[in-house]
Amino acid sequence: MPELPEVETVARLIRPSLEGRGITGAHVSWERTLGGVSRRVFHERVKGTRIDGVRRRAKFIVFDLSRGGRPAGGLVGHLRMTGRMHVEDAELEPSPYCRVRLELDDGRVFHFIDVRKFGRLEYHEDPEERLADLGPEPLEDEFTADWLLRELRARKRMLKPLLLDQSFVAGLGNIYVDESLHASKLHPLRRSDTVRPQAARRLWSAIRETLAEAIEREGSSFDTFYRTPEGQPGSYQHQFRVYGRAGKACGECGRGITRIVVAQRGTHVCRQCQRAPRIRA
DNA sequence: AGCTACTCCTGGTAGC
DNA sequence: TGCTACCAGGAGTAGC
Numbered sequence: 001m002p003e004l005p006e007v008e009t010v011a012r013l014i015r016p017s018l019e020g021r022g023i024t025g026a027h028v029s030w031e032r033t034l035g036g037v038s039r040r041v042f043h044e045r046v047k048g049t050r051i052d053g054v055r056r057r058a059k060f061i062v063f064d065l066s067r068g069g070r071p072a073g074g075l076v077g078h079l080r081m082t083g084r085m086h087v088e089d090a091e092l093e094p095s096p097y098c099r100v101r102l103e104l105d106d107g108r109v110f111h112f113i114d115v116r117k118f119g120r121l122e123y124h125e126d127p128e129e130r131l132a133d134l135g136p137e138p139l140e141d142e143f144t145a146d147w148l149l150r151e152l153r154a155r156k157r158m159l160k161p162l163l164l165d166q167s168f169v170a171g172l173g174n175i176y177v178d179e180s181l182h183a184s185k186l187h188p189l190r191r192s193d194t195v196r197p198q199a200a201r202r203l204w205s206a207i208r209e210t211l212a213e214a215i216e217r218e219g220s221s222f223d224t225f226y227r228t229p230e231g232q233p234g235s236y237q238h239q240f241r242v243y244g245r246a247g248k249a250c251g252e253c254g255r256g257i258t259r260i261v262v263a264q265r266g267t268h269v270c271r272q273c274q275r276a277p278r279i280r281a
Numbered sequence: 282a283g284c285t286a287c288t289c290c291t292g293g294t295a296g297c
Numbered sequence: 298t299g300c301t302a303c304c305a306g307g308a309g310t311a312g313c
Contacts, residue, residue: 001306032289059307080307082291097291116290118307157283166308173307264285265306 002079004138004171005214007059009234010085014110015054017087018063022050022105030099033112035122045073045123046102058134058170061085062127074127076120077112083119086111134170138207143169149200152192159195160188161263163207172207175220175243178268180206182242187274188262194277213239242268 002010026046028039037045049065049072056062063075077085087110094101095113100121102110112121124130136143148169155162162168163177172180181188183206186199195203214220219234237244241251246259250270260267 003307078307081305114290115292116306118290155282161284164307264287 001081001173001175002083002219003059003173003176004056004211005176005217005236006219006234007061007079007171008056008215009219010079011054011056011061014061014085014087017108018051018054018104018110020051021108023047023065023102024105025103027101027103028099029101030114030117032117033099033114033119033121035120037123042123046075057131058137058166059173060131062131064127073123073125076122076124076127076130078120080114080116080118080120082115084111084113086113133167135166135168136170138169138171139211143204143208145201145204148204149195149197152195152200154193156191156193158188158262159186159190159192159203160265160267162192164263164265169207171211174265174267175240176207176210176214178243179210179241182268182270182274183210185273185275187276188260188267188269190277242270244268 023046026043028034028042031039034042046065049067051063052066053064054061055064059078061077061079063077065072065074077083079085087104087108090103090107090109092109094109094111097115098111098113099117099119100112104110112119122130136147151168152162155168157165159181160177163172163180164174178188180203184199184202186195186203214234214236217234217236217239220237220240221233221235242257245257246268248257249255250257250273253270253272255270255272257268257270260269
C-alpha cells in the first residue's frame with residue numbers, strides 16, 4: 001500500500017521523464033480511474049498541454065499542466081493500494097492492468113497501472129481545491145511537536161484511526177501508523193486526549209524519523225508494489241518493527257507481536273511495549 | 282463528535 | 298488438482 005514514502009519515491013522516479021514534456025494523446029481503458037470525468041472530456045483537457053511540474057502532496061501525485069504558457073489545471077493521481085506509475089518507451093508491451101496511458105511528445109508513454117482499480121488519475125481545473133481538506137505534511141516545518149500535542153488533545157479519537165485520517169495529518173497509512181505507534185510506545189486504541197506531552201513528542205519524532213528513513217530507503221516493496229523496469233524496489237520493509245510481523249518477536253522486548261483489528265484495519269502491536277488503555281467497549 | 286458498516290475491485294490463498 | 302469462499306485495504310459516504 002503506497003504511503004507517503006512510496007509516493008515520494010514514485011514522484012522522484014517519474015519526475016525527470018515528465019517535467020517539461022508535452023502530452024500528445026490519452027487513452028483510458030477504465031473510465032472510473034478518471035474519478036467522474038468522461039474519457040472525452042479528459043482527453044480534451046489534457047491533450048496539447050505541457051507538464052510543468054510533478055509534485056507530491058500527502059499520498060497524491062500532482063502534474064501541473066499549462067497550455068500555451070498559461071496554467072491549465074492539473075492531474076491529481078492517487079495509487080491507493082495497487083496503483084503504479086511508469087514512463088516507458090512506446091514499443092514496450094503494455095501491462096494488461098494499464099488503466100490510463102498518456103502519450104508524450106518525446107515518443108515515450110506514461111502508464112497508470114492498477115490491478116484493483118481503486119487508484120485515480122483525475123483532471124482538475126484547480127488541483128488545490130481537490131487537496132484542500134488535507135492536514136499538514138508530517139515532514140514539513142508546519143508539523144511541530146507542539147501542534148501535534150495540541151491537536152491530539154483537541155480530539156477524543158483513538159490514535160490509529162486519527163493518524164490514518166488524512167485531514168489530521170497527511171500521508172500516513174496503515175504501515176507507518178503501526179510503525180510510528182510502536183516506536184513511540186503508544187497503543188493504537190489509546191484516546192488522543194489522554195496522551196501526555198512527553199508521549200506526544202515521542203510520537204511526533206517517531207513519525208518524522210520513520211517516514212524520513214523510509215524515503216531514504218525508497219519506501220517498502222511488496223509483491224503488489226514494485227518498481228519500474230528502470231528502478232530497484234525499496235527496502236524499508238526490512239526495517240519493520242511490527243507491521244506484518246504477527247507472531248514474531250518484538251525487537252525491543254522479545255515478546256510476540258499481536259495482530260488485532262482496529263477501525264477495520266489489520267493492526268500490529270507489542271502488548272508489552274504498547275500498554276493497552278483501560279476498558280474500552 | 283466519532284464510531285461502524287458498506288462500497289469499490291481482483292489476485293492470492295486457505296480450506297475442502 | 299480444482300473449486301469456492303474469503304481476505305486485504307485507502308478513502309468516501311451513510312447512518313447511528
